[in-house]
Amino acid sequence: MTSKKTFQIIVDLLMTIMLPVLMAYSLVGEAAHEVVGISMFILFIIHHILNYRWHQNLLKGRYSGIRILGTVINILIFVIMICLMVSGIMISHHVFMFLHISDGTSVARTIHLLAAYWGFAMMSVHMGLHWNMLMAVAKKITGMKETSHVRTIFLRMVAALIAAYGIYAFLQRKNGSYMILKTQFVFFDFDEPLSLFFADQLAIIGLFVCIGHYASKLLHRMVIFKQY
Numbered sequence: 001m002t003s004k005k006t007f008q009i010i011v012d013l014l015m016t017i018m019l020p021v022l023m024a025y026s027l028v029g030e031a032a033h034e035v036v037g038i039s040m041f042i043l044f045i046i047h048h049i050l051n052y053r054w055h056q057n058l059l060k061g062r063y064s065g066i067r068i069l070g071t072v073i074n075i076l077i078f079v080i081m082i083c084l085m086v087s088g089i090m091i092s093h094h095v096f097m098f099l100h101i102s103d104g105t106s107v108a109r110t111i112h113l114l115a116a117y118w119g120f121a122m123m124s125v126h127m128g129l130h131w132n133m134l135m136a137v138a139k140k141i142t143g144m145k146e147t148s149h150v151r152t153i154f155l156r157m158v159a160a161l162i163a164a165y166g167i168y169a170f171l172q173r174k175n176g177s178y179m180i181l182k183t184q185f186v187f188f189d190f191d192e193p194l195s196l197f198f199a200d201q202l203a204i205i206g207l208f209v210c211i212g213h214y215a216s217k218l219l220h221r222m223v224i225f226k227q228y
Contacts, residue, residue: 008050009137015043016127020201023120026188027197031094038095041085048078065219066129073126073212080119087112110184117178124205128212159210166207169200 018040025033048055054074063071089096090108127134170176177183 004050005137008047009141011043011046011050015040015047015123016205018043019120019123019205020198022116023201024194024197025186027190027194034088034092034095037084037088041081044081065222066216069215069219070126070129073122073129077119077122077126080115080122083111083115084119087115110181113178113184113186114181117175120204121175121179121208124208125212125215127205128209128214129216131209131213131216159206162203162206163210166203166205166210169203170207173200173204175204 018036021028021036022033022040028036058071061067087108089099090101091105091112092099092101174183174187178186
């Protein structure tokens with residue numbers, strides 16, 4: 001494996017780890033949230049630089065259903081990240097406090113909330129769309145041989161359980177309400193163990209990863225079906 005590929009894996013892994021940490025917000029503290037948010041944005045830029053060929057080929061070739069879905073998700077994530085960074089700077093109480101921004105902070109706070117929950121979902125779906133590639137890399141790193149039929153069934157059962165709990169966590173945490181701005185203030189239970197909060201967030205990530213993965217499989221099968 002090349003050093004560039006190794007670096008790319010590290011960047012993607014760090015971004016994945018940062019996702020649930022960013023969602024903890026008040027539980028990890030505002031200052032930590034801002035630092036992690038800036039780090040996430042820097043890694044996001046690096047991620048795009050490392051995947052520059054995607055930008056080069058954006059207007060080339062035929063767009064299948066899978067490619068359209070992936071491109072739409074990528075553009076949405078790009079817009080969301082810009083919204084998060086700009087709104088984050090405007091409402092910053094620590095890192096960018098020296099800017100003394102006071103106008104528009106109420107709107108910026110609403111945009112930040114909306115972008116955060118949509119970004120959380122879209123980035124997870126993005127992982128799901130590339131799940132086969134991620135698993136291929138994982139197998140190469142661990143030296144794992146081809147997955148057996150029994151192991152495949154077991155892993156699918158685990159994925160189904162994670163997705164099922166992810167649905168429960170998504171509803172319990174009221175993520176849907178934040179995504180449609182039905183609720184504009186996030187409630188945090190400070191008596192709740194941080195480990196439980198992260199477990200719920202990881203389950204929600206798993207849910208959207210499954211949605212992205214099986215959406216790509218469905219679109220792929222539709223392409224094969226059309227060929228016959």
